[in-house]
Each structure stands twice: as C-alpha cells, then as structure tokens.
Amino acid sequence: MESYQARFYDSSGNPPDQVQVQVVSGKINVVGTTFGIPFDELVLQVGGHDGDRVKLVCEKESVAIVSEDRGLLTAIANAAAGTELGKQAAQADHKIVKRGTQKAKYWTVVVTSICALAITGYLLLDPLSAAVATMIDPSFEVKLGEMLARTEKLDKKSDSYKRVARIGNELVSHLDKSPYKFQFFVKKDKEVNACAYPGGILIVNSALIDKATDDEELAGVISHEIGHVIHRHTLKQALHNCGLITCLSIISSGVGGGADTEKLEAAFAVAQKLESLNFSRTQETDADLTGLELEVKAGYRGDGLIEFFRKMEKQESSLGKSATPLFAMLSTHPMSAERAARIEAELKRLKEKHGKN
Amino acid sequence: MQYDVLHEGSNAVLLVSLKQGEKLRAESGAMVAKSPKLHIRGKMWGGFFGAMQRSVLGGETFFFQEISAEDGNGDVILAPSLIGDVKVISLQDGQDYYVQNGCLLAALEHVEMGTKAQKLTAGLFSGAGFFVLHLKGSGHFVISAFGAIMEVPIPAGQEYIVDNGHVVAWSGDTEYHMVKAGKTWWSSMTSGEGLACKFQGPGKVWIQTRNPRSFGAWIGQFVRARGGLLSLIG
Numbered sequence: 373m374e375s376y377q378a379r380f381y382d383s384s385g386n387p388p389d390q391v392q393v394q395v396v397s398g399k400i401n402v403v404g405t406t407f408g409i410p411f412d413e414l415v416l417q418v419g420g421h422d423g424d425r426v427k428l429v430c431e432k433e434s435v436a437i438v439s440e441d442r443g444l445l446t447a448i449a450n451a452a453a454g455t456e457l458g459k460q461a462a463q464a465d466h467k468i469v470k471r472g473t474q475k476a477k478y479w480t481v482v483v484t485s486i487c488a489l490a491i492t493g494y495l496l497l498d499p500l501s502a503a504v505a506t507m508i509d510p511s512f513e514v515k516l517g518e519m520l521a522r523t524e525k526l527d528k529k530s531d532s533y534k535r536v537a538r539i540g541n542e543l544v545s546h547l548d549k550s551p552y553k554f555q556f557f558v559k560k561d562k563e564v565n566a567c568a569y570p571g572g573i574l575i576v577n578s579a580l581i582d583k584a585t586d587d588e589e590l591a592g593v594i595s596h597e598i599g600h601v602i603h604r605h606t607l608k609q610a611l612h613n614c615g616l617i618t619c620l621s622i623i624s625s626g627v628g629g630g631a632d633t634e635k636l637e638a639a640f641a642v643a644q645k646l647e648s649l650n651f652s653r654t655q656e657t658d659a660d661l662t663g664l665e666l667e668v669k670a671g672y673r674g675d676g677l678i679e680f681f682r683k684m685e686k687q688e689s690s691l692g693k694s695a696t697p698l699f700a701m702l703s704t705h706p707m708s709a710e711r712a713a714r715i716e717a718e719l720k721r722l723k724e725k726h727g728k729n
Numbered sequence: 730m731q732y733d734v735l736h737e738g739s740n741a742v743l744l745v746s747l748k749q750g751e752k753l754r755a756e757s758g759a760m761v762a763k764s765p766k767l768h769i770r771g772k773m774w775g776g777f778f779g780a781m782q783r784s785v786l787g788g789e790t791f792f793f794q795e796i797s798a799e800d801g802n803g804d805v806i807l808a809p810s811l812i813g814d815v816k817v818i819s820l821q822d823g824q825d826y827y828v829q830n831g832c833l834l835a836a837l838e839h840v841e842m843g844t845k846a847q848k849l850t851a852g853l854f855s856g857a858g859f860f861v862l863h864l865k866g867s868g869h870f871v872i873s874a875f876g877a878i879m880e881v882p883i884p885a886g887q888e889y890i891v892d893n894g895h896v897v898a899w900s901g902d903t904e905y906h907m908v909k910a911g912k913t914w915w916s917s918m919t920s921g922e923g924l925a926c927k928f929q930g931p932g933k934v935w936i937q938t939r940n941p942r943s944f945g946a947w948i949g950q951f952v953r954a955r956g957g958l959l960s961l962i963g
Contacts, residue, residue, distance in 0.1 A: 379823060379902065381931035385882030388902070388931070390823045415886070419904045419929055421827060421845060421863075427902070427931075429886045436885030436931040438902045482849075 375403055376444040383434035393437055395447040400428060400437060409433065411452050416460040423471045426464060442468060498652075500619040501611035505604050510551035510571065513607055517571030524575065526557040532581045533558040539591050540574060543598060546669040552601060556594070564684060568597040570606045583687075584680060592676030595666045599659030605651050660715055668726055674719045678712050730837055732869070734815055735806075741815045742808040743835060743871055745796075752797035755807050755835040756873075757790035764803025769796050774842060809834050809873030813937065816878045817871050818898070825865040825901035828872055832897050838868025850907045854893055854924045865901075872898050876939030883930035891926045894940035903932025 373396065379388035380402060392403035399408040409430045417427040420438075426445055428437040445465045452458035527533045533556075540556035552572035561577040568574050574597050576590075584590040600606060611619055651659070660677070667674045730753070731746040742761060745753055754774055763769065771792035773780035784791040796805050809815060815834055820826065827845065836842065845863045846852070852860075864870055872878065874897045883889045883903060892910065899905070910922030917923055928934050 377823070381885050381902075383884055385884070385933075387819065387821065387824065390821065417929075420902060421904055423904070425902060427885070429931075431886050434884060434886075438931065479846075 374443065374447065376439055376441040376447070378437045378439035378441070378444070381436040381438065388438070391437075393439070393444065395444070395451045398451070400448075402437075409435070409437075411448075411455060411457045414457055416448070416457060416464055418464045418467050422475075424468050497612055497615075497619070501608050504611050504619045505608045508607065513604070514552065514571035517569035517573040520569050521555075521557070521573045521575075524557075524559060526559055526575065527578070528557060530558060532578060535587075536576050536581065536590065536594065539587055540594050540598075543591060543595050543666050543670050546666055547598075547602075550602065554598065554601070566593050566597055568600040568606055570601070570604070570610075572601050574598065574601070583684065585683070586676075588673050588676035589680035589683075590676070591667055591670070591672045592663070592674075592678070592680055595663030595670075595672075596659050596677055597663075598666060599662035600651065600655070602662055603655065603658050605655045605659065609651055609655070656711070657714065660711070661718055664715060664718055665722060668719070668722045674722065675716075678715055681712075732817060732837065732871075734817065738814060738877065739812050741813070741873075742806050743815050743817070744804060744806050745835070745837065746802070746804050747796070747798035748802050749798050749800070752795055753805075753835055753837045754793045754795050754840075756809070756833060757792050757794055759807040759809065759834055760794060760796065761806040761808045763796065763805040766798065766801040767796050767803040767805055768799050769794055771795075807835055807871075811873065811875045811941065813873060813875045813939070814878045815871055815873045816880070816935065817869050818935075819869055820864060820867060822867045825863060826870070826898055827901065828862040828864060828870070828898040829896060830861065832872050832874060833862055833864075833870065834873040835871040836864070836868065837870065839866045840864055840868045840870050841866040848906070851905065851926070854907050863901075872935060874935075874937035875941045875944065876937050879936050879938065881934050881936060883928055883932055883934065885931040887930045889928045889930070889934065891928065891934060891936050892922055892940070893924050893926055894942050895936045895938075896926055896934065897937050898935040899928065900932035900934075903928050903930060903934065905929070905934075 373394050375392040375394050378391055378393045380391045381388045394401045394403055396408070398411050400411075400414065401408040409428070413430050413432050415429045415431070417429060419425055419427050420440075424440060424442075426439050426442070428439075430436070442465060445461050445468075449458050449461035449465060452461065536558055537556045540554060544550075544554045550572075554572040554574065557573065557575045558581065559575050559577050562579050563577055564579045564583055566574070566576040566580055574594065576594065580593065581590065584593070663677070664674055667676070730748065730751050733744045735742050735744050747753065747767060754772065757771070760769060772795040773791065774793045780791050818826065820840055833842075841864070843863045843865075844860050846860055878897060881889060881891075890908065890910070891905075893907070896905075905926040905928045907924050908927045909917040910925040911917035911920050
C-alpha cells in the first residue's frame with residue numbers, strides 16, 4: 373500500500389502535523405492512527421502559492437490534509453473513479469499540469485513584454501529628446517551654459533585666449549541668424565580636448581591649443597564645436613541621458629524657459645557631466661558638416677580638423693597607452709576613415725560651390 | 730540556542746543566547762549589542778546568485794549578517810529598523826512560509842531562504858511586492874513589522890480577508906488572491922479600503938496592525954516638497 377507525505381490540519385489552529393496518508397477502500401487514512409475520512413466527506417481543492425498543492429478538506433470534522441505529492445491525486449482518481457471526488461481529482465491533476473505550462477507561458481510573456489518595453493523606450497529616447505529640445509527655449513540653454521561656465525576656472529586674458537576668441541569670432545561672423553551669443557574661453561588642462569556648453573559657450577583646453585600647429589587646425593576644432601551648439605547636441609544628449617521619464621515629464625508638463633529652469637537644471641545635474649557627453653555618429657557628422665561650411669565661408673582651407681586628428685592619433689600611438697587619457701577627444705570623436713572621407717567629399721563639394729580650389 | 734523577545738510592542742528587540750559553535754543570520758544592520766566573544770560578518774546567504782536574486786528581486790539587502798559563537802557562549806540583541814513588534818515563528822521540516830520583503834529580522838538554526846515571484850495582481854496591489862521571501866527547512870525565523878503583529882489561524886475551508894499593506898507573512902499551504910474590499914467597487918473605493926488579500930485556509934497569516942505606506946502618506950502631507958528632479962518626475 374503506497375503512502376503519501378502530507379500535513380494534517382485540525383481545528384485547533386496549531387501548526388500542522390507531518391503525516392503519511394494512504395488511500396484505502398473509500399477512505400483516506402492517516403497512517404499510524406485509526407483516523408480516516410470517507411471519500412464522500414471530502415472536498416478536493418488545489419492551492420498553495422504555486423497552485424500545486426492538493427487540499428483535502430473535511431468540513432464535518434473541520435480538518436484538512438495538504439500534500440504536494442501528485443501521486444495522491446492519481447490514487448484518489450483511480451480509487452474514487454465514477455464519483456464526484458474522483459472527477460475532482462482528475463480535474464485537479466489536469467489543472468496542476470496545465471498550471472505548469474501556463475506559468476512558463478506567463479513568464480515568457482512577462483519577460484518579452486519587459487524587453488519590448490525596454491527596446492521601445494530606447495528607440496524612442498532619441499526622437500523624444502530631440503522633440504523635447506524643441507520645447508526648450510534657447511534662453512534656458514544660455515542660462516545653463518553660463519551656470520556651468522561659472523564652475524570652471526577659465527582663462528580670459530592670455531594670448532591663447534585671444535587666439536581662440538579671434539578665430540571663434542571670425543567663424544561666428546559668417547553664421548546665419550542664431551539665437552546664441554557665442555563666447556570662447558580657454559581652460560588650463562593637460563587633456564587635449566574642447567567642449568561646447570549649451571547656449572554658445574565654447575571651451576578649448578590649453579593642451580589642444582599647444583598641439584595645434586596653425587590656425588587652420590584650431591579653426592577645424594572650434595567650428596566643429598560651433599556645429600554642436602547650433603544643432604543643440606549638448607542639450608539633446610543631456611536630455612537623452614536624463615532618460616525617458618524626464619523627457620515624458622517635460623512633454624506632459626510643458627516645461628519651457630523661465631520659471632521652470634530650476635527643475636531642468638536639477639534634472640541635468642543628475643544626468644551626467646556635460647563635458648563627458650558622448651555624441652552619436654549622426655550628431656558628429658552634423659557638427660562636421662556645419663563646421664566645415666563655416667570654415668569655408670570664413671576663408672579657411674577646411675582640412676584642419678582631419679589634419680589635427682591624424683596628427684594626434686600619431687602622437688598617441690607613439691606615446692603608448694599611458695598617454696591615452698590625455699587624448700580623450702580621440703575616443704569621443706574618433707576620426708574613422710569613413711568620417712575623413714565624408715569630410716573630404718563635403719569639402720570638395722563646398723569648394724566647387726564657392727568656386728575655390 | 731535560546732531566544733527571547735524583549736520589550737514586546739513598539740520597541741521590541743530579540744535577545745538570542747548562542748552556545749559555542751552556534752550561529753544565526755540576521756538582517757543587515759540589525760545588531761544592537763553583542764558579547765565580545767561573538768563574531769559578526771557579512772554573508773551572501775545562498776551564494777552570490779542567491780544574494781543577487783534576494784536583493785534585486787526581493788528588495789532585501791545583498792548581505793545578511795552572520796553572528797557566530799566561535800570563541801565561546803554569548804548574547805546578541807537584534808532590532809528591526811521600523812517601530813514595531815517582532816515575532817518568532819517555528820519552522821518544521823516539510824512546512825514553508827512566505828515573508829514580505831524587509832520583514833525578516835533573523836533566521837535561527839537550519840532555515841533555508843529563497844525568493845518567489847508573486848502573481849501580477851498580487852505583486853501590484855498586495856503591498857508585499859512582486860517578489861517575496863520563501864523560507865523552509867527547520868528551526869525558527871523572526872519577523873518584524875510596523876505596529877503589533879497578529880497571528881491569525883485560518884481553518885480548513887475558510888477564508889480571511891486582510892487589507893493590502895498589512896500582510897507580513899503567511900504559511901505555504903495557504904494562498905491569497907486580490908479582491909475588492911467591499912461588496913461593490915464603489916463601496917470598496919468610498920470606504921477607503923480599495924483592494925484586499927483574500928486568504929484561503931488551512932494555514933496562518935501574520936498581519937501588521939499599521940500600514941507603513943499609509944503612515945508614509947500621512948507623514949508626507951507635513952513634508953513640503955522642494956523643487957528639482959523629484960517634483961519634475963513625481
């Protein structure tokens with residue numbers, strides 16, 4: 373006679389007793405006792421957290437037997453075939469098997485839905501941050517840029533500053549109408565880098581100025597950064613880093629310029645340092661093309677950016693890995709062959725357009 | 730190993746006397762005081778993946794503290810973070826219990842812990858979260874709650890309804906599903922109860938007499954929200 377592990381609950385409310393039960397001629401017997409419950413006094417249920425426990429409830433005696441052994445169900449189904457209990461046992465067995473399959477399906481749906489939502493959110497982030505940027509007044513960008521610039525120790529007197537300001541202002545004078553007032557600064561820093569704050573504040577590191585052989589190379593870098601400002605890349609990328617929820621909040625609450633700027637500043641503060649934002653390949657291309665047009669209009673050769681990057685790459689490889697942190701610009705703005713070819717093709721087109729050789 | 734709950738009620742603590750060679754596991758940061766001979770160290774209960782599952786899915790701390798009597802007998806006093814009671818529950822082989830995240834203060838002797846996912850509706854509305862702690866093995870475990878803890882036996886074939894946010898732990902043989910607290914949706918919402926957990930016997934459920942979320946909401950009305958990201962996304 374086969375025995376099944378079970379827990380026996382009585383009406384006392386005490387913890388259940390661990391028991392063995394057997395299915396014997398129309399009854400469920402508790403092994404080791406004289407206690408047995410006739411089939412016709414039992415109600416069979418399936419329950420427990422995972423819905424895989426067999427509950428045999430006898431309301432007359434206010435007791436219950438709970439087991440996780442499906443063999444008990446099979447035994448009841450066979451012994452009570454043709455009765456209500458036998459029918460309940462067969463249905464319960466089917467329900468437990470079905471629940472196992474349903475659980476797998478349920479988790480597949482949950483995981484797939486989460487993945488789909490994450491992918492949708494990721495894909496929506498770029499167009500959303502671009503859309504949100506259009507809702508933000510340029511005056512906010514100017515305020516944000518000025519606020520950030522105040523935290524930096526910037527050089528506004530040296531010869532390097534004068535050189536950068538001269539080239540920058542020359543390039544800007546060939547710009548069409550722009551809502552931004554461009555300001556150029558120099559920061560004393562060993563890292564060869566330059567960055568554009570929102571609203572038109574451009575900072576060139578002293579190491580970059582030292583490395584630039586001539587004004588052509590410096591103009592290439594500065595015009596590229598001007599391109600980022602015009603296309604509002606810093607703002608868009610900061611919004612991108614703030615995440616989907618912030619973008620949706622701005623869209624729903626209609627945050628623009630003026631009174632709500634504090635909220636945006638707080639959001640940006642947690643997003644990421646603006647200097648370390650990585651622009652997308654499309655954004656880099658846009659900045660290259662805009663910068664190039666500006667250079668050509670201002671009378672520069674236009675190949676300064678490519679020349680400068682090639683020179684830096686050579687220097688970095690000759691100095692070894694220890695020098696890599698000093699050439700951060702190379703990793704954030706890699707001059708791939710594809711990018712260089714695109715710039716050269718555009719330069720050729722612009723020169724033909726403007727009738728230059 | 731002997732234990733005693735002192736100052737039962739709002740400021741309850743658990744005093745455990747360990748004999749040499751014995752050890753217990755407790756919620757991170759739960760120790761109030763201990764004998765010098767007892768050693769305390771952070772442990773990943775159930776290994777790295779078990780700890781990850783518990784902390785990421787269950788909302789529990791990644792590390793539990795293990796207090797062991799390696800150099801001799803000693804006492805340790807453990808207390809939960811919240812103002813409320815603690816209760817010791819006996820666990821015998823073959824039984825299992827579910828405990829809401831953050832309500833497990835300590836586990837004594839040979840208690841095993843895992844994480845189980847709840848049904849979507851239960852995860853969303855029960856107040857216990859999407860993942861709960863699953864305890865089995867043998868020994869005792871100690872739960873803590875906000876307010877007093879009531880043990881409610883549910884006889885076989887009977888049901889019991891607990892307002893969401895008040896459930897602390899329940900035995901593995903019982904199960905619950907979400908129901909509206911009133912007869913109709915209108916009465917459920919206007920009574921302020923909304924949804925509740927309907928448990929099916931046989932088994933036991935442990936409930937806390939205060940709802941931490943309701944208390945948080947009550948406190949919240951006196952705390953002036955400041956500008957910034959929270960107000961932006963909130």
